[in-house]
Amino acid sequence: MEQWLTRLEKHMRQCNTYHSGHRHARAMRPAARIRKGAGLIAALYLLNACATGGAPPRASAVGAEEAVRSTELAFAKAMADRDFAAFESHLSQDAVFFDARHIQHGAAEVAAAWKPLFSGPKPPFSWSPDHVEVLPSGDLALSTGPVIVDDKVAGRFNSIWRLEAPHTWRIVFDKGESVCTDSKR
Numbered sequence: 001m002e003q004w005l006t007r008l009e010k011h012m013r014q015c016n017t018y019h020s021g022h023r024h025a026r027a028m029r030p031a032a033r034i035r036k037g038a039g040l041i042a043a044l045y046l047l048n049a050c051a052t053g054g055a056p057p058r059a060s061a062v063g064a065e066e067a068v069r070s071t072e073l074a075f076a077k078a079m080a081d082r083d084f085a086a087f088e089s090h091l092s093q094d095a096v097f098f099d100a101r102h103i104q105h106g107a108a109e110v111a112a113a114w115k116p117l118f119s120g121p122k123p124p125f126s127w128s129p130d131h132v133e134v135l136p137s138g139d140l141a142l143s144t145g146p147v148i149v150d151d152k153v154a155g156r157f158n159s160i161w162r163l164e165a166p167h168t169w170r171i172v173f174d175k176g177e178s179v180c181t182d183s184k185r
Contacts, residue, residue, distance in 0.1 A: 064134040068141040068161050071169040072129045080126060084118045092162060092170035099176070125149045127157050139163040147176055149173075155179050 011047035097123040130145040160173035
């Protein structure tokens with residue numbers, strides 16, 4: 001009997017199906033390996049969900065795009081209506097705005113730089129989004145569109161919006177660019 005067990009152990013080692021008293025992973029049937037792998041993946045997903053507080057909330061892409069478009073239009077309306085308080089309410093505390101010569105950091109700096117643009121009875125320019133994109137996470141978005149001065153397209157704005165509270169989008173980055181007026185083209 002001992003000789004038979006020795007031959008069996010030798011054969012199993014050669015076949016790579018037995019090692020240290022356990023079946024080797026390669027000896028498992030494919031379906032069993034798949035079930036074992038799927039179980040491991042599910043366990044890791046659940047562990048991650050517990051560690052992070054659950055899966056991230058997903059906003060409807062169409063709904064979020066429309067919310068950002070509406071917020072951008074309300075932001076532009078604040079300029080048109082000369083409503084500086086409404087303008088400020090759209091600024092994130094982390095806002096960074098770029099102009100031709102300077103960069104303003106934080107809502108207070110941005111507000112101070114834009115305050116003079118609200119002094120006259122007529123806004124110096126207007127804007128409206130013609131394209132909005134929202135990340136699949138539903139919490140960050142880009143809006144872009146033309147800047148109008150004296151009924152002519154004078155530039156293009158690019159704004160990044162962040163969902164800071166339920167149903168509250170605030171602008172975190174803004175940068176406008178002039179339209180190229182190169183007469184050689």
